[in-house]
Amino acid sequence: MRSRPLVIACSAVIAGLGAATISPVEAAAAPRIDEARHEQALDILRKSIGFRTVKDGGQTPAYAQYLKDVFVSAGFAAEDVRIEPVGTTAIMIARYRGTDSAKKPIVINGHMDVVEAHAQDWERDPFTAVVEKGYVFGRGSVDNKFDVSMVTATLAHLKHSGWKPGRDVVLALSGDEETEMMSTRKLAQELKGAELVLNADAGGGLLSEENQPIIYGIQAAEKVYADFTLTVTDAGGHSSRPGKANAIYQLARALERLERYEFPAMQNEITRAYFEASAKNVAPELADAMKRFVANPTDAKAIETLSADREYVGQVRTTCVATMIQGGHAENALPQRATANVNCRIFPGTPIASVQRTLATVIADPGVNVAQAGSSSVEGEPSPLRPDVIAAVTQAVHASYPKVQLVPNMSAGATDSMHFRALGIPSYGVSGLFMKPSDDFTHGLNERVPVAAIDVSLTHWDTLLRALAR
Numbered sequence: 060m061r062s063r064p065l066v067i068a069c070s071a072v073i074a075g076l077g078a079a080t081i082s083p084v085e086a087a088a089a090p091r092i093d094e095a096r097h098e099q100a101l102d103i104l105r106k107s108i109g110f111r112t113v114k115d116g117g118q119t120p121a122y123a124q125y126l127k128d129v130f131v132s133a134g135f136a137a138e139d140v141r142i143e144p145v146g147t148t149a150i151m152i153a154r155y156r157g158t159d160s161a162k163k164p165i166v167i168n169g170h171m172d173v174v175e176a177h178a179q180d181w182e183r184d185p186f187t188a189v190v191e192k193g194y195v196f197g198r199g200s201v202d203n204k205f206d207v208s209m210v211t212a213t214l215a216h217l218k219h220s221g222w223k224p225g226r227d228v229v230l231a232l233s234g235d236e237e238t239e240m241m242s243t244r245k246l247a248q249e250l251k252g253a254e255l256v257l258n259a260d261a262g263g264g265l266l267s268e269e270n271q272p273i274i275y276g277i278q279a280a281e282k283v284y285a286d287f288t289l290t291v292t293d294a295g296g297h298s299s300r301p302g303k304a305n306a307i308y309q310l311a312r313a314l315e316r317l318e319r320y321e322f323p324a325m326q327n328e329i330t331r332a333y334f335e336a337s338a339k340n341v342a343p344e345l346a347d348a349m350k351r352f353v354a355n356p357t358d359a360k361a362i363e364t365l366s367a368d369r370e371y372v373g374q375v376r377t378t379c380v381a382t383m384i385q386g387g388h389a390e391n392a393l394p395q396r397a398t399a400n401v402n403c404r405i406f407p408g409t410p411i412a413s414v415q416r417t418l419a420t421v422i423a424d425p426g427v428n429v430a431q432a433g434s435s436s437v438e439g440e441p442s443p444l445r446p447d448v449i450a451a452v453t454q455a456v457h458a459s460y461p462k463v464q465l466v467p468n469m470s471a472g473a474t475d476s477m478h479f480r481a482l483g484i485p486s487y488g489v490s491g492l493f494m495k496p497s498d499d500f501t502h503g504l505n506e507r508v509p510v511a512a513i514d515v516s517l518t519h520w521d522t523l524l525r526a527l528a529r
């Protein structure tokens with residue numbers, strides 16, 4: 060349903076946490092959110108789902124206008140909430156003025172667009188929010204209208220209650236995160252003077268099937284996505300007269316070499332912290348490998364153990380894998396052309412061009428052309444694990460779930476954050492959503508969010524902003 064193969068952003072909340080092996084820590088404390096605030100947040104979420112903000116659906120500007128109305132009703136000056144069209148979609152920038160305009164603003168980032176949903180395939184209309192069985196159903200109920208609505212409700216509440224941040228807090232919403240990200244580029248350019256970005260569309264907490272908190276992931280880095288096309292061409296001919304040259308065999312040999320190759324193991328601050336934290340929660344053999352890899356980045360045995368596990372291989376190295384092949388044009392003709400798509404998830408800091416050179420070197424056949432294909436994500440460095448950010452996020456998480464461990468992570472996906480990181484602005488995925496894997500229907504049918512997640516998220520954003528926006 061995605062218009063191009065650019066990685067799932069949001070369900071990466073859970074990916075890479077190795078959740079299955081971790082046991083819950085303790086029962087949830089009840090967040091203290093009064094009924095009126097809960098109802099207002101739920102109302103914003105329900106109305107948000109009602110806007111069909113799919114690609115070319117044309118309703119994103121109207122959705123932005125609705126959110127603007129919420130802010131203005133709460134006491135924001137109309138000129139502090141700016142909506143700008145970008146093609147058929149829009150961006151919205153809402154500025155919550157702080158006491159010191161000389162300080163760099165904190166940006167909260169989210170997206171207004173959603174992945175397409177076809178009503179005939181859903182049990183309920185995807186663009187009419189339905190509250191049933193303790194869930195809010197609807198397209199975007201999780202991705203990303205949940206956090207966008209909770210942040211909006213929180214900022215409106217804070218404004219209404221007279222709270223003043225020490226610096227400006229800017230809510231920056233993109234309108235095509237799921238597709239082209241043109242609006243994200245614009246946002247990042249306009250806000251490149253920011254102190255840091257809190258991305259509401261990444262990171263988040265994991266619940267057990269019994270709704271007990273397990274872990275909280277804070278996304279501080281992401282791998283770079285790139286596709287390459289391998290192409291072999293040949294004069295071809297009649298299949299009754301085969302010779303030495305055959306484009307399909309030649310391509311197959313190239314793919315075999317690629318299959319045997321492993322990119323070098325790498326580490327960064329985020330993956331080290333990730334393995335250190337994860338080692339407390341996995342089976343002894345894996346835990347041992349994680350600890351040894353952190354202590355010694357060239358420990359071959361540890362690298363082998365981690366690389367053999369699909370859950371962790373992506374945290375250890377750049378990976379490139381064949382995902383599609385095409386070749387030949389008739390059953391009775393020698394192939395004139397054979398191509399393969401190789402999909403790479405590149406360790407941040409490694410240029411896409413250097414991966415392309417490595418592929419060509421590994422394939423070691425000038426007859427195989429290696430070209431970058433399609434859209435790639437933009438290159439950016441991991442964001443440093445700033446103590447002030449970690450402390451504030453920990454406080455926010457612990458406000459609802461005391462003792463839950465924070466695990467920094469490097470996601471495989473491309474979120475809006477990459478455009479900010481590319482400009483040198485640290486960006487942290489800090490969604491306020493805790494959910495269980497069995498509730499995750501992001502991008503799929505019958506997307507839903509637990510109503511119980513609302514108060515936790517309101518507590519999360521309120522605590523986080525008070526702690527960080529000084």
Ligand SMILES: [Zn+2]
Nearest residue numbers: 069202203260
């Ligand atoms: Zn998203």
